[in-house]
Amino acid sequence: MTNLFLLQLLNGMQFGILLFLIAAGLTLVFGIMDFVNLAHGVIYMIGAYLAVTFAQMTGSYGLGLLLTLPATLLIGLLLELLVFRKLYDRPHLDQVLATFGLVMVLTEAVEIIWGAAPLSVRMPDLLSGSVPLVGPMRYPVFRLVVIGAGLVTAAGLWLVITRTRIGMRLRAGATNRAMVSALGVDIRKLFTIIFAFGAMLAGFAGAMVAPILTVDPGMGESVLILAFVVIVIGGIGSVKGAFAGALLVGLVDTLGRSFGPIILRAVMEPSAAAQAGRVLAPMLVYILMAAILAARPAGLFGART
Amino acid sequence: MRLIPNRAWAATILFTAFAVLPFLAVALDDSYLVVIASRILCYAIAALALDLILGYGGMVSFGHAAYLGIGAYAVAILSRAGITDLGLHMLAAIAAAAVFALVTGAISLRTRGIYFIMITLAFAQMAYFFFVSLSAYGGDDGVTLNARSTLFGQTILEDDTALYYTVLVLLIGLYLLAVAITRSRFGRVLTGARENPVRMQAIGFSPFRYQLTAFIISGCMTAIAGVMLANQTSYVSPAFMNWHRSGELVVMVVFGGIGNLLGAVAGATIALLLEEWLAVLTEHWPLLFGLILVLVVLYSRDGLSGLFRGRR
Amino acid sequence: MTKSRNILALLAATTCLAGPAAAQDDDTLKIGLIFTLSGPAAVLGEMGRDGFLLAAEQIGEIGGMKTEIVVMDDEQKPDIAANKARELVERDQVDIVVGPIFSNILGAIVKPVTDSGTILISPNAGPSNLAGADCSRHLFVTSYQNDQMHEVMGAYAQKQGFDNVFLLAPNYQAGKDSLAGFRHSYQGDVAGEIFTQLGQLDYSAELAQIAAMQPDAVFAFMPGGMGVNLVKQYRQAGLETIPFLSAFTVDESTLPAQQDAALGFFGGSNWAPDLDAPGNAEFVAAYEEKFGKVPAVYAMQAYDAAYLIDGALREAGGTADKDALIAALESAPFNSVRGDFSFGPNHYPVQDFYLTKVVQREDGKFATSVVEKIFDDYADNYVGECQMN
Structure with a gap:
């Protein structure tokens, strides 16, 4: 039981880090540019599709992943130029709607280009095994790689934002746009860079999960809401918050799923516990979010409302 | 400043057009026209309800589909229990929606902006998953309604045209109610609370209570739409409260121009007709629909009605 | 002023939408297909549609009648499906509706379609209630009962x-x-x-x-x-x-x-691409050639549905006599690519079931392959509850 608990703890963390990879780009764009981008999930999906295509072309997942990064960066630039640039000064509602429209356009485009059938990419043999953990339990190597990638991304973002000149400008731009542009910083160019970088992060997340998750036209939508839950719980714009929120969501979801019914069984009869567990498990993450927002309306690490 | 008589005029024309539509259907020998028009009217009620809080109260609820579902399940659950009267279905739907709106609204209204959008979405997702888990009513498979609600013990709603006129009467009634609300002192406080909550507080109004009341009224109106939609479809399932549906409701309000109750009715009509028409055109209609949505948001601040009017 | 113009435009749009009602023509067979063709599950709907259209192309004139096929997308949303089904029945006045993939969609369309006296053939969904207490004379299932x-x-x-x-x-x-x-x-x-x-x-x-x-x-x-x-x-x-x-x-x-x-x-x-049954190899080859992928059961069941309609229409001599057509359908006058096939009294199939296993074929593609037969002429468990009226 303790072993299982530890393993589930690890699983919860890993799921959380997966969510962080997806949410990182979202919270960056959201926090610094105050821009709600529902199309983030779609860019993540496109990243996964591109990784599949590039991997097929080059015959190597690693090369595919590397090619995906500049490709999604480019897509981000293009979208920023065509659509997002016009929306920065608009209310959130306009942003939500325009990007909701983009979700429809891009999802359908993906279906036209790649078809509706799920695709997948073969993971490198080197990373495809599993390592023994305790007793008969094993842990897939690639999962460890995902955890590593998530931690490196988190550390990298933290360094860039707190320790570099561009990070300083970003923080300043988020606090007071007018002041920063008055000081001679080209805020538009800055925003373009952040946006493209955010898209690349989404593409990176998509390419990273392609070997473990199905690549299909619904994959963007299935994580989008969770990613939003993560950044809202953490407090919008805070990378630290997104990290904490992602881990919290991952742990609550995983542990709740596997231990919720066991705990419920202690307080009610088994059949009722099973029933209640089934009803509660999918709602757990949303209950968590509602509870956190009820107590702290701006999320755990959020300053602005 | 929009001229009020002009709006009354437009409303009269729009509702008259809807009133004569069944005759057109008979003339064209196309009974399906009434079917799709009833569906449009149901959504028009929901869009109207959403516009009341979105347009006038500044509350962007991204979870209004939950109320459609609550209304629809009120019909399914009561029908299963042998209660078929439409009035009772309405009462149950309104009561359930009011309770849900009171609880979720009280929590949601502590937040602002994007947090409000997300928390209303979260509550709608909870409702969605609750009904997905509700085995007794088919879980996510939903339930087929064997018969529509009865009106004063009569089964007249089985007739599509009778159902259509019932929905139309409800729409007109609720529209007039909504107009009355926005013109009342209550409505002005609500608008004031959107523009400047601090000032409203300073002159002695608690924005929270007004906003919560408006949120509940809107939820109840949407539940009525849900009751009628369930009757129109003869089928109830959690898909009614999918988050996409919530998004579509917001799209309808925006298509018609925000804060313009009649616009919400027109927006619902336009959005559903567009969907219907594009789907005939191509299998990949979401591509075109999404494109239109993006363009409308980018180039018109006043919805499609603003586009027609030209840019100001 | 401008506002009223908008409304006129709106009205015009509404009337445009009102297509001319189809004239009833006894020589023409109208079939409405309703499948999930958008969203994540579209791949299943596409297989169903493609399987049916492939058979229709092979047959040419289904039941010896001039054939017209209308395809609709249910978007996997039950309420949309219910409306699309009514559009097929009321506006297009189809003789037969074929679809859908998902049980919840079938639950939503079964009433509007069968209430109008139109025949509904489900090439995949087979919920228990429609096999038992809620069975209908007008509904035929060419797939299986879900359990x-x-x-x-x-x-x-x-x-x-x-x-x-x-x-x-x-x-x-x-x-x-x-x-x-x-x-x-x-x-x-x-x-x-x-x-x-x-x-x-x-x-x-x-x-x-x-x-x-x-x-x-x-x-x-x-x-x-x-x-x-x-x-x-x-x-x-x-x-x-x-x-x-x-x-x-x-x-x-x-x-x-x-x-x-x-x-x-x-x-x-109930089938696999390498199942040894008359016509199966030809079906799989034709499908692969036309669509470039290996068919799954969804394609096969829709393919069978088309041949079922063809056989029944030839036996009943057209769509004019509904009762004769239903009787003909009940006798399942066609050769299923899965071999043994007949309908039980609830219009659900009685057929064989197999254990299958995933293999890589010689051409490198992956497919399921029959390992052994588990059930022979197997009917579902709900047939006893069905009181056909």
Whole structure:
């Protein structure tokens, strides 16, 4: 039981880090540019599709992943130029709607280009095994790689934002746009860079999960809401918050799923516990979010409302 | 400043057009026209309800589909229990929606902006998953309604045209109610609370209570739409409260121009007709629909009605 | 002023929409197809549509009549499907509706279609209520009753002498029905039973429990993308030594994504591309040539539906006499590519069921392959509750 608990703890963390990879780009764009981008999930999906295509072309997942990064960066630039640039000064509602429209356009485009059938990419043999953990339990190597990638991304973002000149400008731009542009910083160019970088992060997340998750036209939508839950719980714009929120969501979801019914069984009869567990498990993450927002309306690490 | 008589005029024309539509259907020998028009009217009620809080109260609820579902399940659950009267279905739907709106609204209204959008979405997702888990009513498979609600013990709603006129009467009634609300002192406080909550507080109004009341009224109106939609479809399932549906409701309000109750009715009509028409055109209609949505948001601040009017 | 112009435009749009009502023409056969053609599950709908259209093309004039086919997308949304079905019946005035893929969509369209006296043929969905208490004269199912594929796996587990099976299904109606179906023909112990979230991405929590329990076998029902995730992660977690039994989890719609991760995994089915039955090899070859992929059951069942309609119309001499047409359909006058096929009194099929296994064919493509026959001429468990009227 303790072993299982530890393993589930690890699983919860890993799921959380997966969510962080997806949410990182979202919270960056959201926090610094105050821009709600529902199309983030779609860019993540496109990243996964591109990784599949590039991997097929080059015959190597690693090369595919590397090619995906500049490709999604480019897509981000293009979208920023065509659509997002016009929306920065608009209310959130306009942003939500325009990007909701983009979700429809891009999802359908993906279906036209790649078809509706799920695709997948073969993971490198080197990373495809599993390592023994305790007793008969094993842990897939690639999962460890995902955890590593998530931690490196988190550390990298933290360094860039707190320790570099561009990070300083970003923080300043988020606090007071007018002041920063008055000081001679080209805020538009800055925003373009952040946006493209955010898209690349989404593409990176998509390419990273392609070997473990199905690549299909619904994959963007299935994580989008969770990613939003993560950044809202953490407090919008805070990378630290997104990290904490992602881990919290991952742990609550995983542990709740596997231990919720066991705990419920202690307080009610088994059949009722099973029933209640089934009803509660999918709602757990949303209950968590509602509870956190009820107590702290701006999320755990959020300053602005 | 929009001229009020002009709006009354437009409303009269729009509702008259809807009133004569069944005759057109008979003339064209196309009974399906009434079917799709009833569906449009149901959504028009929901869009109207959403516009009341979105347009006038500044509350962007991204979870209004939950109320459609609550209304629809009120019909399914009561029908299963042998209660078929439409009035009772309405009462149950309104009561359930009011309770849900009171609880979720009280929590949601502590937040602002994007947090409000997300928390209303979260509550709608909870409702969605609750009904997905509700085995007794088919879980996510939903339930087929064997018969529509009865009106004063009569089964007249089985007739599509009778159902259509019932929905139309409800729409007109609720529209007039909504107009009355926005013109009342209550409505002005609500608008004031959107523009400047601090000032409203300073002159002695608690924005929270007004906003919560408006949120509940809107939820109840949407539940009525849900009751009628369930009757129109003869089928109830959690898909009614999918988050996409919530998004579509917001799209309808925006298509018609925000804060313009009649616009919400027109927006619902336009959005559903567009969907219907594009789907005939191509299998990949979401591509075109999404494109239109993006363009409308980018180039018109006043919805499609603003586009027609030209840019100001 | 301008406002009223908008409304006129609106009215014009409405009237445009009112297509001319189709004139009833007894020489023309109108068939309406309703499938899920957009969204994540579109791949299944496309297979159904393609399978039907392939057969229609081969036949030419279905039932010897001039044939017109209208295709509709239900978007996997029940209320939209209900309206589309009414459009087919009322505006297009089709003689026969074929579709859909999903049970909840069938639940939404069955009333509008059959109430109007139109014949409805489901090429996939086979819910229990429509097989039993709610059965209808006008509804025919060319696929299976939903529980049956799971019963096949239960029977296989029983036969293998497994007495400790771990069950896994998504938390929704079909998931619950699936595990009930498995238990119907499996009497051994259940090591654990987990209902996962619908659309769940990550199964490591469940896989950890399976690893901890080391059951004799795992039975999973994870359709679509969920199945792809589960199968890949199952293999990656190093659990492939535990037999993987499933239904609707490894088939030709998901194998292009699962590929060798699914090799050797078992499934229950009423058919497989390499099933030895008259006409089957030709069907699979024609489908692959036309669409470039291996057909799954969804394509096969829709293909059969077209030949069923063709045979019945020829026997009944057209669509004019509905009762004669229903009687003809009941006798299933066609050669199914799955071999034995007949209808039970509830208009659900009586057919054989097989254990299948994922193999890589010589051309490199992945497909399911028949291992052994589990049930012979098998009818569903609800037929007794059906009072056809």
